[in-house]
Amino acid sequence: MKSERLQKVLARSGYGSRRSCEALIKAGRVTINGQVAELGALADPEVDEIFVDGDQLKPPEKKIYIMLNKPVGVLSSLRSQGGKPTVDELVKSRERLYPVGRLDLNSEGLLLLTNDGELTNRLTHPRYEHEKEYRVLLNKIPDASQLESWRRGVLLADGSKALPADVWLENDQASWLRVVMRQGRKRQIRETARVLGLHVLKLIRVRIGTLKLGNLKPGQSRELSKNEIYKLFGLSEEA
Numbered sequence: 256m257k258s259e260r261l262q263k264v265l266a267r268s269g270y271g272s273r274r275s276c277e278a279l280i281k282a283g284r285v286t287i288n289g290q291v292a293e294l295g296a297l298a299d300p301e302v303d304e305i306f307v308d309g310d311q312l313k314p315p316e317k318k319i320y321i322m323l324n325k326p327v328g329v330l331s332s333l334r335s336q337g338g339k340p341t342v343d344e345l346v347k348s349r350e351r352l353y354p355v356g357r358l359d360l361n362s363e364g365l366l367l368l369t370n371d372g373e374l375t376n377r378l379t380h381p382r383y384e385h386e387k388e389y390r391v392l393l394n395k396i397p398d399a400s401q402l403e404s405w406r407r408g409v410l411l412a413d414g415s416k417a418l419p420a421d422v423w424l425e426n427d428q429a430s431w432l433r434v435v436m437r438q439g440r441k442r443q444i445r446e447t448a449r450v451l452g453l454h455v456l457k458l459i460r461v462r463i464g465t466l467k468l469g470n471l472k473p474g475q476s477r478e479l480s481k482n483e484i485y486k487l488f489g490l491s492e493e494a
Contacts, residue, residue, distance in 0.1 A: 258297040261285065261305075266372025268300070269316040270307060271353060273376040284308050318371045319350050320484055322466065325366045326473040331357040342366060346476050355379060356387075356463070359442060364389070364460035365468040367479075374487060378463060384437045388462035391444060393430040394454040401451045405434075409450045415440060417447050 265276035265285070277294060279285055285292040286306045292298075298305055305312035323346055325331060330341045331354045342354055352368040355378050369375060377383050397405075408419045421435040434444055445455045461468045465486040471477065479487075 258299040258303075261287070261292055261296045261298045262294075263373070264298050264300055264305065264312070265307065266376065268313050269351065269370045270372065271375070272372050272379060274380070276372065279307060316350055316370050318369070319348060319352060320367065320369045320371065320374070320479040321346050321348070321352065321476050322468075322471065322479060323366045323368060323476040324468060324471040324473050325358050325363055327361055327363050330360060331366060342368065345474055356439060357441075358458075358460060359445075362458040362460070363473060364458075365463055365466065365471075366460070367463060367466065368476075374484075377488065379439075381438075385464040386435050386437055386462070387439065387460060387464075389434045389436075389444060390425070390457075390459045390461055391432040391434055391448070391455055392457035393432060393448060394456055396424070396427075396430045397432070397451070397453055401453065404451055405447060409447055411440075411443075411446050411450060413446075417443055 261280060262273045262276040265279065266273050270276050270279065280292050280294050280296070283291050284307060287296060287298050287303050289304070300312055323342060325342060328339070329345065330336060330339050332341050333343050333351075333353070335341050339360070343352065346352065346368055350370050352370055353375065355367040355369060355375050358364060358366055367378070378385050402422055402424070405422045406419055408417045411417055417440065418436070418438040420438075423433050425431040425433055436443070444458060448455050466479070466483055
């Protein structure tokens with residue numbers, strides 16, 4: 256194996272996304288051959304002695320990819336807060352899996368859990384612009400001007416700008432919306448609705464990139480097929 260960026264080596268060994276591995280390096284928690292590593296360092300795990308927090312680098316884990324239909328009331332976290340249930344209680348695995356992105360406590364739908372730091376980076380880094388699609392039930396049917404403002408992007412209460420999104424009504428007689436975004440600020444859909452004088456009653460994520468929730472019921476999970484994994488990486492099934 257050739258030398259490569261240290262954060263990529265760490266991510267492949269299950270230490271989280273590349274960004275979280277970069278944070279480990281910046282904090283001085285990683286050494287290569289007895290020397291504290293710097294961001295940008297190259298390493299070959301077959302030749303170099305790499306330690307994280309004093310523990311030798313673990314061998315690459317078997318990559319696991321599980322999609323979960325997260326129910327309302329479950330934290331998108333591995334650590335409970337106030338005794339609330341967490342996603343790792345619903346997905347049993349011998350490997351430590353990390354949620355890719357988050358859904359807040361009162362939101363539900365598609366959540367991917369994996370120990371593949373490379374895929375986590377691809378799905379969360381803004382430069383890849385992976386779409387996320389949601390079904391959103393509002394307290395009333397939005398008018399044309401509210402929909403157009405949502406599409407253009409609004410200024411949120413914290414002063415940040417919500418980028419343009421694809422938004423349309425599922426049915427002219429109901430207040431269910433479809434929202435497709437490439438941006439992922441915390442509570443962005445709920446905050447956008449609030450700025451426009453609307454209130455979100457239900458929020459369900461139904462797609463991340465090429466991965467669709469399908470007919471998976473709340474609380475159910477399943478492993479991804481090889482073809483689904485290839486597509487998330489932007490590869491063909493034959494790759």
